[in-house]
Amino acid sequence: DAGITQSPRHKVTETGTPVTLRCHQTENHRYMYWYRQDPGHGLRLIHYSYGVKDTDKGEVSDGYSVSRSKTEDFLLTLESATSSQTSVYFCAIGTGGNQPQHFGDGTRLSIL
Amino acid sequence: DQQVKQNSPSLSVQEGRISILNCDYTNSMFDYFLWYKKYPAEGPTFLISISSIKDKNEDGRFTVFLNKSAKHLSLHIVPSQPGDSAVYFCAASAKSGTYKYIFGTGTRLKVLA
Numbered sequence: 001d002a003g004i005t006q007s008p009r010h011k012v013t014e015t016g017t018p019v020t021l022r023c024h025q026t027e028n029h030r031y032m033y034w035y036r037q038d039p040g041h042g043l044r045l046i047h048y049s050y051g052v053k054d055t056d057k058g059e060v061s062d063g064y065s066v067s068r069s070k071t072e073d074f075l076l077t078l079e080s081a082t083s084s085q086t087s088v089y090f091c092a093i094g095t096g097g098n099q100p101q102h103f104g105d106g107t108r109l110s111i112l
Numbered sequence: 113d114q115q116v117k118q119n120s121p122s123l124s125v126q127e128g129r130i131s132i133l134n135c136d137y138t139n140s141m142f143d144y145f146l147w148y149k150k151y152p153a154e155g156p157t158f159l160i161s162i163s164s165i166k167d168k169n170e171d172g173r174f175t176v177f178l179n180k181s182a183k184h185l186s187l188h189i190v191p192s193q194p195g196d197s198a199v200y201f202c203a204a205s206a207k208s209g210t211y212k213y214i215f216g217t218g219t220r221l222k223v224l225a
């Protein structure tokens with residue numbers, strides 16, 4: 001298995017609170033991605049990173065921010081969580097080119 | 113607008129028979145396509161991929177076919193096994209230097225013993 005660890009694996013929180021999800025890799029891959037998975041939508045890209053301090057938006061980035069201060073860590077932050085952000089969040093890593101991304105096991109986030 | 117579509121949310125197949133999962137795309141700039149398999153409570157795992165310069169790629173029981181003129185790809189699993197029961201996602205990426213994927217909505221395959 002690719003060395004990807006997501007934490008926490010489960011979280012329940014209240015609307016309006018800040019939430020940070022962590023993705024840690026031991027593969028030294030350049031690219032890191034955050035996706036959310038929702039019924040009827042598949043996986044949708046939130047933000048991605050192409051190097052330390054280099055990040056960009058994906059297709060559903062509103063309400064989310066990211067940071068990458070080290071190659072191995074990519075953080076996803078919900079500044080003020082809303083119920084529409086209840087989802088399963090997956091981190092992925094990649095080397096670029098025609099090489100597949102590899103995914104972590106996900107974080108199930110419930111916002112009440 | 114959904115650029116990658118999997119129009120069948122679910123599929124049931126008898127063990128030993130062929131499973132065919134379909135995927136359509138709209139963006140002619142896509143040049144790399146992948147299939148991922150996902151079990152409950154786990155992350156998606158890479159299954160097989162194909163570049164737009166090919167029309168077929170095989171890996172054991174899994175074959176992916178690409179029809180560029182129809183903007184269609186399919187995954188064939190022969191023979192199907194109960195352990196193949198999972199959700200299958202197709203994904204596509206374009207020459208952009210960022211290697212972002214666009215995923216379909218998934219097809220839940222159930223292989224009946």
